[in-house]
Every structure is written in C-alpha cells, then in structure tokens.
Amino acid sequence: MYYSYEAERCGGSDVAFSEAVLQDLHNADLADTLGNLVNRALMMCHKFSGGKIGDVPTECPFDLWDTVNKMEKHMAVYKLDFAVQAAVSAAHDCNKYLQESAPWAMKDPSQETQRSTVVRTALEGCYVLAHLLMPVVPTACSEILEKLGATQTTLCELSPKFDNLKVGQSVAAKCILFQKIDKEGEGGVKTEKKKPAKPAKGGKGGKGGGKGAKPAKGGGGAAGPATVTDIANDAVIGAVDIRVGMMSNARKHPDSDKLFVEDIDVGDGTRQVCSGLYQHLKPEEMAGLCCVVCNLKKAKMGGVESNGMVLCASDGSSFELLRPPAGAKVGERVTFEGIEMCAAGSPNAMAKKKIVPQITGSGDLKTNADKAASWRGATMLTSAGPVTVASLASAGIS
Secondary structure (H helix, E strand, C coil): CHHHHHHHCCCCECCCCCHHHHHHHHHHHHHHHHHHHHHHHHHHHHHHCCCECCCCCCCCCCCHHHHHHHHHHHHHCCCHHHHHHHHHHHHHHHHHHHHHHCHHHCCCHHHHHHHHHHHHHHHHHHHHHHHHHCCCCHHHHHHHHHHHCCCCCCHHHCCCCCCCCCCCCECCCCCCCCCCCCCCCCCCCCCCCCCCCCCCCCCHHHCCCCCCCCCCCCCCCCCCCCCCCCCCCHHHHHHCCEEEEEEEEEEECCCCCCCEEEEEECCCCEEEEEECCCCCCCHHHHCEEEEEECCCCCEEECCEEECCEECEEECCCCEEECECCCCCCCCCECEECCCCCCCCCCHHHHHHHCHHHHHHHCCCEEECCCCEEEECCEEEEECCEECECCCCCCCEEC
16 A cells, blocks of 8 residues: 555645555556565575575676665655656566576576576565665565565665675575455456447448547647557657647745646647746746646646646756757657657556656656757657757756
C-alpha cells in the first residue's frame, strides 16, 4: 500500500487511490522485479557457490551513484514518484544483468570464477537495492538484509564497486518477498472485459479508414506508427505528447508554497497546469513559449486541477524551462532528430505503464553540451529549430 502511494503520487497532488493500480504496481515492480531478483540470486548462490558469498571479483549491474543522484534530484523538487522509479529502474538493470550473463549456462570448468562473479554481483545488487528502496518497502528490504546475513549502512558508505558483502557469509536458500495478486482470484479486482470495437465502415469488408472513420485521440498532430511502450526502444519518446505551449498568468497556488498554477495555450485550447517550481523561479521567468506534456491523466494538486506537465531542466540547484525557438507554432508536437515518432499514448495507458516516470528517471532525457533538449542524443526539434534552455548543459529534464 505505501509503495503504491509513493510510486504514484506527485508532489502537492491529491492521490487517486485505485486497487487496480495497486495490484499492477505490486505485481510488476515488487513481485516480478525486486522479489524475483532476490529469490533467483539466493537460489543460484546455493546452487553454484555453496550458499556463501564467494571470494571473487564483482561487476557493476547498474551505476550506483548515478541512481542516487537521480533520486536526490527528484526528491529535491518533491517528485517522489520519479525518485522511486529511478530505484526500480536500477532493479530492472540488475535483473537484465543476471539474465544476459546467464550463469546457469556457464557449464565449462573454465567459467566457474565468472559464474561465481555473476552470482555474487546479483547478491550485491540486492543489498544495494535494499538500501535504495528501504523508505518505501521497509519490511521487505529489512528481510533482504536478513537473508543476506548483512546489516544496513548509510548510502555514503555503500561501495559503487558492489563489494559490500562479507566474503564467506552464508545466505538464505530462498526468499519469497511478495506473493503475486491474482486479479481474477481472491483479493483481486476483476475488470470488465471490453467487447472488441466494430471495424469502421469504409469499403468492402469494412476495412480501412473510409468515410466516417475518425483519427485516434491523442492530440499533437497526425498519428504515426503504433505507440511504443518499451523503454529500451528509442521510439518510446514518441508515446509522450510534448507540445509547444504559450504560458501566461503563472501565479502562486492558493494553498501551497511550492506550486505555480499556470494557464497554457497548447493549440486546441487553454489548459490549467500546476508546476512545483514556485520556490525556484519567478512568475515572469515562467511566461512565454514552453514545452508541455499533454497526454497525462488530469490530477488534483493541492485541490487544484492540473492537466499536463511543463518540462524543465535542472542540475539540482538551478532550474530552467525548456524554450522552443521564436517562430515555433503553439500546439505543434515536438519531434526528435532521427527518430520516427510513434502515435502518442492515451492518458490511461501512460499512467498504467508509467512511461513518463521511466523516461525522466532513465537520465536519457537531458540537455546536451549545446544546451539543447535531447533524448538519448537525439535533439528535440520544432518546425522553427531545436528546443533549448538558457544555460544548463547536461542537465536532467523532467
């Protein structure tokens, strides 16, 4: 319950509780990602290393300090949901490391040391993740430490070389941290199955987008290829409907000292958006052309409705809005150089799959050396040129 609250909340906003979302988060992030990793690592240690931490070199399944820095930057601006996602992304990376290394396939005697290295590295990753996620799943993380025969330390004392565990320490044979929730079984929330939509009439057999066919909703221009939701695919950035907006009337939230409330023209109308930048920028620094994520679910922030998210670059101490160049058309959807833009995702799909937190938490959406916004090196573009910030290079964007 607490993990679901923190993983879904946005600073200053009211949390709309959903049992279905809680189930999805529990099964995907906790049971399938963290719980599966811990249990597999422990079982492999008993199978390949005699149930003890091996005296072997270690590798880095993810960048510890990069993850910690991302979490700190998000927490500094009260984006606790993004901070949690950064830690979960590290857990995904650790699972990926274990899966790609495939120690179970290392059957040659000459591979014994490397196999033990992979097993120990996975256990070391579990130890670090227990520290990163301790604030949101304290009981489970304490159990991870117990199963590893280890004690908690401070983040500053964690070794980025993943050699924190004591060589020779015995570990538990297995650990089932989380039982998956069966949506159709006991304790689950059943969802009504929708009937497939009838094809639009358009010609023989009713195929194609003939007369009367309507384009999919999503805004921001014509729909491209099918929506991409795999974070490993560069084209996933197209799932985010980022449009050029014109901001006006940025004012203090009536009940929060941290939030702005802004009016933003995004081409098909004016939206009210709340941004957690009141302590970092002045109202006059907010006005003008900006970039707005337009396919998020509406949310209440301190009791005020917010319909979108203004994109901002930050190095942790300074904050600058992303600025389209003069001449960019209000309402146009931005593109990314060299990436074929897919159709924007629906607000419900974006929320369920947590596309935006995954993208901003990845560290790949940032300004480049030329202070232009970019995604994995691909520059963010408008019809009038690249989107830039005033002075921050290599700064994260969220």
